[in-house]
Amino acid sequence: MAKDIFVFIEGKDEGVRKSSIELLSKAKGITKNHNSTTYGILIGPKSEEMVDTVRPYPDKLIVVRGDGLDEYRWDTYTPILERLIKTYRPFLFLGPSTITGKDLFPRLAARLGAAYISDATGIEFEGEEALVKKAMFGGKIISWMGINEKDCALVTFRPNSFSIDRPSGMAEVIEEMGDGKSEEAITVLETKKTMEKKVDLQEADFIICGGRGMKGPEQFGIIEEIASLMEGRVGASRAVVDAKWRDYEDQIGKSGKTVSPKLYIGCGVSGALHHTMGMDTSKVIVAINKDPNAPIFQYADYGIVDDLFDVLPALKEELKKLKEQAG
């Protein structure tokens, strides 16, 4: 079997989710070594702009069009992907471990009877064998999973698992038709969008997270300012969410979201295990806490022991200067 790779392109608003581009970059690195092809799979693009955005990344781009395909549903997307996989026979199908990825990939794996590994953070090859890296037990253990599958194996990856390579071409576009009629077992009655156009917490490169040490909801203003300066997102500990200072969608940790940004800054977060299990795969972790014995310092790369209300204004000014220098 040719070692072709499929990558699921997930849309976001009118554009494309960054994690899809990360996966395309990674896939291309692999297929280059195997003299094979990376296919981007884009179903029901909301705009031609989406097609144009992804085109430079894969070798080929399969665009599936059909009425009703612009919103993701497992009942319409699963049969389309089943057909494409059976036609093109890739050896890997990669997707982002987002709400959509976690909904679609296991369903598709069960339909195909295919190997599936979810929420991975890396993939490496030992000869012909792919080994997939995955965190377990809240990040306390890393496992490397082997795949015993002759046909296509499915893997979803946490956003920010791979870096984006500079695009190097312009993929040939293959147009396919798909059926957007749903099974009618599920009827959507109402959709409420809550965070129009903001960067997703799980996809953000920069997260500044406030804990109980922030003292109150009104103090989050400065954190908001720093987050928007850095084009990142505000996160929160559960203590903060339980106190209703922030919404649940900001919560990082065991009962909240798992994040893996390039830079995480925890402010007045003690670093309880339930919290760190949601952020300890971040690339660089900074902690600001007035207690030098706070457990978060066991996870941090850099620490500042001081009152956060003195540190944050200074930090904001420094970041502002940095941004101005960068123009």
Add this chain to the structure above:
Amino acid sequence: MKILVFVKQVADTEARITITNNGRSLEVENKYALNFFDEFAIEEALRIKERLKDVEVVVCSYGPKRSIEALRTAIAMGADRAVLIDSKDLDTDDPLITAKILSGFAKGDGFDMILCGKQAIDDENATIGPMVAEMLHIPHVGLVTKIETPEGGEVRVDRDIEGGRQTVKVKLPCLLIVQKGINEPRVPLITGVMKAMKANIPVLDPATYGIDVNSCTKEEAKVKVVRYESPGGRPPVKFIEGATAEEKAKRLIKVLKEEARVL
């Protein structure tokens, strides 16, 4: 109406986990608990029962014998009956096998609705729900935050979607995957705990209900852990020193830019 709840017994978050056998196996300290997200599923089933009355809540787990304890917790909360499917030495890393065994049980025992948790906190897969639903050819809804009382062969639920929330109507039978926020799970009353201690929890062998166990062996697993590692422990924290907070902030930015190269 019959509601089936799938639950898993998992290592407690506080349990010590050691890598043994040159990275080939794990040793888990003997501290286990009912999976955090599955408590919400049990609670939700019980609440539907309280509203509709004529409902049977059946809790089922596939796992080693010790999982009986998690099932007792479910009985103590108020579930009508519990069943353990014994994994014997078949314990698997492959979710397809677990899903096959659970969906086989569901087919045999019957159900109108299946509830399960968002994810098991040990394998962190978030996979079993959609897989079981597919194998049973029924619809599933993920990340459910509200379930209304089923009526006329349908149920209305709220669920999280990318960047928002949605209300949908699903035909029964269906599988709903619940998450935190849907309810506050009850703490079992002492009478419930007493009942659970005495409850007879049957232990089933998957072969007896028509599962082709030969397709569920370790050799048939399509994915398996080759090696365990400790998370590449970070080097010790570098404290940023300085006379004032301003100075520390300035130095932090410098190291983030020049040393860590993330700015």
